[in-house]
Amino acid sequence: MEKIKLYNLALFWTYFNNGYSFMSLPKWIAMLFGLDQLIQYKNYWLVAFGCIFYFGFCIFLGRLIIKSGFLEALNEVMNRNNRFMKEVRSSKLFKDKNS
Numbered sequence: 001m002e003k004i005k006l007y008n009l010a011l012f013w014t015y016f017n018n019g020y021s022f023m024s025l026p027k028w029i030a031m032l033f034g035l036d037q038l039i040q041y042k043n044y045w046l047v048a049f050g051c052i053f054y055f056g057f058c059i060f061l062g063r064l065i066i067k068s069g070f071l072e073a074l075n076e077v078m079n080r081n082n083r084f085m086k087e088v089r090s091s092k093l094f095k096d097k098n099s
Helices: 002-022 024-041 044-067 070-080 083-090 092-098
Strands: none
Touching: 002 024, 002 044, 024 044, 044 070, 070 083, 083 092
């Protein structure tokens, strides 16, 4: 039972991290909007709601990225340009395993 909880926590964390990494530019736009709300209007509730919404959206986006297969496609593109992976894929041992 404990392993299932840890697995679900790790999965939740992975969803959040992937969504957060894809939201790097919109994060700064949202931060500027939040600062504007705090400085001009002292609207703390809107900023708190925005933070909660951003957290939930990162999880949703991360899950969408993983479930759609986009993450695997990104990893494959990175592997094709990685010198080490090119060497591994061209080795005799790798070709024998995949034959």
